[in-house]
């Protein structure tokens with residue numbers, strides 16, 4: 001039975017690395033994974049998934065207007081698809097998460113999604129909300145705060161390194177803008 005997986009974590013926990021490792025695993029068994037990532041996240045150049053340890057692979061891009069079921073059906077007409085790997089899945093819309101459940105249930109292809117659970121304000125992203133609700137398997141990937149506890153929150157910093165409490169949910173960036181911390185240090189950074 002194909003299943004939908006949601007691998008979630010704070011930033012810098014190895015999500016992209018794990019995705020690329022999964023892809024490698026499928027390929028070394030002679031199978032074909034299809035990788036998608038969000039078009040808006042262009043930190044490492046468009047059309048690839050890159051991990052901080054330097055691995056990278058070509059990827060299809062999705063944006064919020066795409067019908068992912070139709071895209072995958074189209075790809076499937078030209079080649080066999082053994083699994084679908086989605087990076088930055090927090091940026092999926094509710095409709096797209098539903099479309100991916102159809103890929104699992106109607107096309108019988110496993111879908112593995114990797115992304116953030118919550119934003120810098122501690123609010124769920126839309127994609128993550130529906131993955132938490134609808135995925136068959138929820139898997140937490142862990143990273144640690146500077147204090148050694150599990151880091152399950154992410155701080156967004158201004159240019160001076162101060163934690164920001166408000167702003168747009170989406171702002172692409174890396175270690176320069178964001179720091180993953182435990183809940184205690186998240187509250188402390190925001191003076192709560």
Ligand SMILES: Nc1ncnc2c1ncn2[C@@H]1O[C@H](COP(=O)(O)OP(=O)(O)O)[C@@H](O)[C@H]1O
Nearest residue numbers: 010011012013014015016017018050051052053
């Ligand atoms: N040069 C390196 N050697 C080994 N590990 C590294 C290196 N640079 C970064 N990392 C580790 O890679 C992880 C981040 O991987 P990445 O897949 O980019 O994370 P995510 O997608 O969750 O943001 C962190 O655990 C970080 O410590």
Ligand SMILES: Cc1cn([C@H]2C[C@H](O)[C@@H](COP(=O)(O)O)O2)c(=O)[nH]c1=O
Nearest residue numbers: 011012041119120154169170171172173
């Ligand atoms: C917390 C948070 C993050 N983002 C953006 C920043 C990055 O571009 C991605 C996450 O990258 P990862 O290292 O692959 O996990 O998401 C954002 O837009 N808003 C936020 O609150």
Ligand SMILES: [Zn+2]
Nearest residue numbers: 145147182185
């Ligand atoms: Zn801490």
